[in-house]
Amino acid sequence: MAHSSAKVPDAEKAEGAVTTRNRRLSPGRRQYLDIKAQHPDALLLVRMGDFYETFDEDAQVMADVLDITLTARDVGGGASSPLAGIPYHSLEAYLGRLISAGLKVAICEQTSDPATAKGIVDRAVVRLVTPGTVLEPGLLDNGRNNYLAAAVVDGGRAGIAYIDITTSEFVTRDLPLDMLRDELDAIGPAEVILDVAADQFLYEDDTTGYVRRRMTEGRLDAELAGERLRRHFKTATLEPFGCDSKPLAAMAAASVLEFVRETQLGSLPQVTTLRTMSDAGYMMLDRRARRDLEVFESLGDRDKAPTLLGTLDQTRSPLGKRLLRERVARPLMDLDELNKRLDGVASWLAESGPRALARDLLDKVPDLERLTNRVRAFSASPRDLAVLARGLGQLPGLIETAKSAGVESGITLIDDARALIEAAIADDPPMSAGGGDAIRTGFDTELDEIRTLSGEAKSYIAGLETTARENTGIKTLKVGYNKVFGYYIEVSRPNLDAVPETWDRRQSLVGGERFITPQLKEYEAKVLTARDRISEVERSVFRRVCGEVAGYADRIMAVAAEVAEMDVSNALAQAASDNGWVRPELNDGDALDIKAGRHPVVESALGPGRFVSNDIQLSSGDQQIAIITGPNMAGKSTYIRQAAILVLMAQIGSFIPAGSASIGLVDRIFTRSGLADDIAGGQSTFMVEMVETAAILHQATRRSLIVLDEIGRGTSTYDGLSIARAVAEHIHNSPRLGCKTLFATHYHEMTTLADLLPRAVNFQVAVSEEDGEVVFLHRIVPGGADRSYGVHVGRLAGLPPAVISRAWDLLAELESNGRSDPDGATGSLGPAFQLSLLSGASPVNDALAEIDVSNLTPLQAITELYRLQEMAGRDNG
Numbered sequence: 001m002a003h004s005s006a007k008v009p010d011a012e013k014a015e016g017a018v019t020t021r022n023r024r025l026s027p028g029r030r031q032y033l034d035i036k037a038q039h040p041d042a043l044l045l046v047r048m049g050d051f052y053e054t055f056d057e058d059a060q061v062m063a064d065v066l067d068i069t070l071t072a073r074d075v076g077g078g079a080s081s082p083l084a085g086i087p088y089h090s091l092e093a094y095l096g097r098l099i100s101a102g103l104k105v106a107i108c109e110q111t112s113d114p115a116t117a118k119g120i121v122d123r124a125v126v127r128l129v130t131p132g133t134v135l136e137p138g139l140l141d142n143g144r145n146n147y148l149a150a151a152v153v154d155g156g157r158a159g160i161a162y163i164d165i166t167t168s169e170f171v172t173r174d175l176p177l178d179m180l181r182d183e184l185d186a187i188g189p190a191e192v193i194l195d196v197a198a199d200q201f202l203y204e205d206d207t208t209g210y211v212r213r214r215m216t217e218g219r220l221d222a223e224l225a226g227e228r229l230r231r232h233f234k235t236a237t238l239e240p241f242g243c244d245s246k247p248l249a250a251m252a253a254a255s256v257l258e259f260v261r262e263t264q265l266g267s268l269p270q271v272t273t274l275r276t277m278s279d280a281g282y283m284m285l286d287r288r289a290r291r292d293l294e295v296f297e298s299l300g301d302r303d304k305a306p307t308l309l310g311t312l313d314q315t316r317s318p319l320g321k322r323l324l325r326e327r328v329a330r331p332l333m334d335l336d337e338l339n340k341r342l343d344g345v346a347s348w349l350a351e352s353g354p355r356a357l358a359r360d361l362l363d364k365v366p367d368l369e370r371l372t373n374r375v376r377a378f379s380a381s382p383r384d385l386a387v388l389a390r391g392l393g394q395l396p397g398l399i400e401t402a403k404s405a406g407v408e409s410g411i412t413l414i415d416d417a418r419a420l421i422e423a424a425i426a427d428d429p430p431m432s433a434g435g436g437d438a439i440r441t442g443f444d445t446e447l448d449e450i451r452t453l454s455g456e457a458k459s460y461i462a463g464l465e466t467t468a469r470e471n472t473g474i475k476t477l478k479v480g481y482n483k484v485f486g487y488y489i490e491v492s493r494p495n496l497d498a499v500p501e502t503w504d505r506r507q508s509l510v511g512g513e514r515f516i517t518p519q520l521k522e523y524e525a526k527v528l529t530a531r532d533r534i535s536e537v538e539r540s541v542f543r544r545v546c547g548e549v550a551g552y553a554d555r556i557m558a559v560a561a562e563v564a565e566m567d568v569s570n571a572l573a574q575a576a577s578d579n580g581w582v583r584p585e586l587n588d589g590d591a592l593d594i595k596a597g598r599h600p601v602v603e604s605a606l607g608p609g610r611f612v613s614n615d616i617q618l619s620s621g622d623q624q625i626a627i628i629t630g631p632n633m634a635g636k637s638t639y640i641r642q643a644a645i646l647v648l649m650a651q652i653g654s655f656i657p658a659g660s661a662s663i664g665l666v667d668r669i670f671t672r673s674g675l676a677d678d679i680a681g682g683q684s685t686f687m688v689e690m691v692e693t694a695a696i697l698h699q700a701t702r703r704s705l706i707v708l709d710e711i712g713r714g715t716s717t718y719d720g721l722s723i724a725r726a727v728a729e730h731i732h733n734s735p736r737l738g739c740k741t742l743f744a745t746h747y748h749e750m751t752t753l754a755d756l757l758p759r760a761v762n763f764q765v766a767v768s769e770e771d772g773e774v775v776f777l778h779r780i781v782p783g784g785a786d787r788s789y790g791v792h793v794g795r796l797a798g799l800p801p802a803v804i805s806r807a808w809d810l811l812a813e814l815e816s817n818g819r820s821d822p823d824g825a826t827g828s829l830g831p832a833f834q835l836s837l838l839s840g841a842s843p844v845n846d847a848l849a850e851i852d853v854s855n856l857t858p859l860q861a862i863t864e865l866y867r868l869q870e871m872a873g874r875d876n877g
């Protein structure tokens with residue numbers, strides 16, 4: 001190889017690398033180009049012996065993504081092409097990296113046996129792998145579904161469908177276009193296919209966490225979509241699936257199905273049903289709220305910091321883990337369903353013995369859904385079946401413990417499937433069928449017979465050593481086996497004289513010779529034929545068993561759903577027990593009344609006993625808007641988010657951290673925070689903030705809960721304050737809104753609203769001062785914060801004592817000025833001197849009002865203080 005390439009003249013080598021045209025292509029190269037032409041948009045991995053190889057541009061791409069060496073390969077006719085390969089046994093690991101780089105990977109296998117193939121081995125692409133169509137267990141997170149979604153848009157509506165091909169859950173719906181983004185976020189897909197309109201509707205930055213693709217063949221029209229779905233499900237109408245009058249939902253579903261069919265290259269027997277989701281019954285939780293409330297991810301340290309899901313998740317099985325996640329993503333408005341869930345939690349909570357027992361059993365429940373789905377798709381291994389049977393073996397115990405806890409459970413036994421697997425599959429079975437040890441003896445007569453024959457032939461050969469020794473008198477004679485010569489008899493050199501005439505010499509070694517005999521070859525043939533037959537029969541028996549077990553798939557899936565349900569309510573009971581949570585009383589009213597509520601995530605971060613509980617009372621007709629003021633770090637944000645989180649928990653059917661709670665079901669939680677940690681960039685932050693605030697004002701209803709944290713912060717004081725006030729007034733006065741609102745603000749001026757708006761109430765976070773030190777009590781008390789803690793903050797920031805002391809004097813002076821103004825504009829606005837800042841009564845006031853305290857450096861603060869002092873001196877003098 002090295003020789004021949006060294007002989008190629010440089011010029012020709014260079015030319016060969018550039019073009020293969022007009023040259024005779026090698027058969028292998030031609031095969032490659034043919035296959036590649038069928039998958040131009042995929043990275044083609046070609047199995048060649050122990051490697052998966054890539055060529056040409058694919059090699060370049062793979063070398064880049066995986067950071068592996070790129071080499072060149074002779075492709076015949078003096079041409080060469082770039083080449084990069086990965087060992088076949090590490091395919092899974094590399095595949096993960098390739099698809100998360102957004103690539104579509106085509107896996108091309110050898111489809112004829114290299115040992116017997118004449119000429120080149122046949123090859124064919126067996127499947128395409130993309131993030132949404134991964135099957136490799138090692139690449140899947142068993143705590144969450146791996147969804148492939150598709151969205152189509154028409155006018156003001158969108159259709160969106162999603163499938164998890166590892167469980168075959170397949171759902172579609174249609175919805176108003178402006179909910180598309182939030183719905184995608186609720187689904188959390190790994191990959192989304194979009195038609196042109198949907199692609200245009202979503203911003204670039206919406207592609208967080210999922211791979212986005214344009215539909216290749218353009219969009220399916222409604223007619224064609226319906227037909228494809230009917231053909232797949234072999235039904236006359238789409239009525240059984242609920243999308244017969246929802247063309248957009250059907251179009252999205254058909255697109256999903258087409259993409260799966262394209263990537264799996266075949267029929268999809270495991271996709272047996274489609275569910276059309278209705279809009280009714282769900283609480284709307286948009287992605288803004290999901291993020292602000294840190295439901296799945298924390299705002300700060302993304303990986304490690306605690307989340308709401310993390311605090312709730314005490315599930316023990318992958319089934320329960322996935323269901324809990326779904327529930328948290330989709331809170332309910334359905335009172336009956338919620339009460340049913342809460343009943344389940346209450347029962348498990350009351351019975352700690354059965355609860356613990358059930359948890360031990362749930363721990364042993366494998367991923368029944370994914371296992372069953374592999375069985376249905378004929379991709380399960382013998383070991384998968386054994387695991388499935390063991391999982392089914394936990395059902396009697398689960399039924400028993402549920403009964404002893406007084407919990408109603410829909411779990412039923414599936415002992416026939418389990419008995420079938422146990423009878424068919426050997427103990428401790430291998431990862432693939434065909435090796436002869438997957439099927440239990442006694443299960444299949446034919447297999448047993450061939451095994452017996454093979455066993456006899458093997459024992460003949462095993463016995464041959466003894467008989468041959470006896471017959472020849474050669475004590476050191478040995479029977480052995482190698483791949484080239486098969487079975488042989490080895491005789492050491494000194495004993496060669498004693499070898500019978502009839503033996504055939506096959507191989508000479510340093511110390512002796514190897515022989516074969518006709519009889520040995522005859523039995524060898526028997527062994528080999530039997531081995532092939534065993535492999536063939538075992539595979540077909542295994543396939544038959546899978547087919548039979550697949551007949552139980554619907555029942556197993558239904559039971560898996562019940563087990564998931566049990567795991568979730570048991571887990572929520574465990575969380576309630578660990579953290580002292582209580583059952584919320586839910587109703588159809590619009591009041592929120594929580595006594596001694598706590599923020600579950602902050603509480604668990606602080607450790608036991610350190611969190612200060614607070615009451616929350618809101619309703620549309622009475623105390624509608626709560627304005628919470630207080631210094632930085634007092635606990636404003638925690639308090640208002642706590643309200644939203646407790647409602648959210650209640651509406652997924654969980655107990656909540658409170659002394660007691662009565663909650664009128666909320667149709668939507670809105671959150672908006674103008675905190676600096678949000679998005680970088682001044683102007684754009686403010687724009688985003690206003691856009692989202694506008695959305696709230698448009699979409700909220702009387703049953704919504706709005707949580708506003710420091711809105712208006714992204715702009716100058718006057719603008720921000722004005723907008724904050726106007727927003728609050730609008731929420732209060734608009735007859736369509738009137739929704740419960742928590743408004744945390746550092747603008748003390750906002751407290752005046754309570755005087756102007758009858759349903760607005762002031763609260764502040766209690767702070768005490770001990771020896772001039774600010775102590776945050778984290779207690780919410782009625783009334784607006786009536787003085788600035790800026791001076792304290794200044795001291796904490798390190799302003800010199802002389803400045804601080806002068807600031808105190810000034811503050812006192814200013815306060816007394818404000819109060820001594822009997823009929824000034826400030827009078828009606830309450831006692832706070834800050835309120836007079838807006839009255840514009842004096843230049844000092846004006847100057848003070850213009851200072852953006854939260855953006856001052858300590859040095860600027862000092863400078864400002866000197867300037868104010870000077871102005872005040874002028875004023876008074």
Ligand SMILES: Nc1ncnc2c1ncn2[C@@H]1O[C@H](COP(=O)(O)OP(=O)(O)O)[C@@H](O)[C@H]1O
Nearest residue numbers: 610611612631632633634635636637638639778
């Ligand atoms: N009710 C509470 N009990 C105990 N600690 C609290 C409570 N509320 C807040 N904290 C603590 O105070 C910190 C600041 O709270 P935060 O709500 O961010 O304040 P603010 O929004 O007023 O600046 C939190 O990180 C938490 O550690």
Ligand SMILES: [Mg+2]
Nearest residue numbers: 636637638709
């Ligand atoms: Mg805050």
